[in-house]
Amino acid sequence: MGRNQAFDTAEAVRAARAVFWERGYEATALPDLERATRLSRSSIYHAFTSKRGLFDAAVDSYLDEVIRPRLRPLVGDDVAPDALDDYLRGLRDALLRGGTLPATSGCLLVNSANAPIGHEDGVAAVVAAYATELRTAMAAGVRARLPHLPADARRTLSDVCVGLVISAFALVRVDAEEAARTLDTARAVLASAVAFADGGGGTA
Known part of the structure; x- marks a missing residue:
């Protein structure tokens, strides 16, 4: 008979997500995740299954709970x-909000893209x-704000x-201010x- 799981999986994944987000996959050790x-x-x-399995779950959680809610008005x-400008302004505020993971650690996925993982x-x-996904959202925001702009200009x-x-x-x-x-x-x-x-310069 299998053991009953006596913990909240979503909460465990969120806790691990914070560690991976702050330290990166390679610098995160199993004792860090246990704590x-x-x-x-x-x-x-x-x-x-593994540390990597927990990381994958953390990434899924990051997309669903952090990235997509912010992009939702654009998709x-x-x-x-004004959805795209609102997104950019909201992201700016988030990156300047001291003591938060976005402000101290940026984006989990961008960080991971630049790491061995x-x-x-x-x-x-x-x-x-x-x-x-990000490009599609930005394109939708540009199209909503500038519907008459030529397609190649909107894409650029x-x-x-x-x-x-x-x-x-x-x-x-x-450098948060530079960001x-x-x-x-x-x-x-x-x-x-x-x-x-x-x-009148952008009309077809």
Whole structure:
């Protein structure tokens, strides 16, 4: 007869997620995860198979509970014209909110992409899918704000926003103010495109 699981899996994954997010996969040891989750090593292996299995669960949790709620206004059926600017402003505020993981550790997936774990097939695929998800959301935001802008110009503008968002995630670990300025640049580029389009320069 199998043992009954006597812990909240979601809470254990969130606790592990915080450790991976702060320290990275390679720098996180099993004793760190035992302390954070309050689970024994055998319980971790029983529930998640391995440290990597727990990391994969943490990444899924990160996407579902951290990334996608912030992107949701950009991926619905009815995207508001100001949704992209609201996203950029909200992300800026989050990266400047001292003492939080976004402010001290940036993005779990961007960090992983730049670490050895990012070269592993499963993780690389998740990071690539995240980049596509982010690009799709930015494109929807640009389209909602600038529906008459030519498609190639919208694509370029959304790619610029994606690049600046990823840069901000990377920079915040060493300079939060510079990360905020990067997002200010994204908002300024978007505002300039809007002003240009409103002046007639962006009409087909």
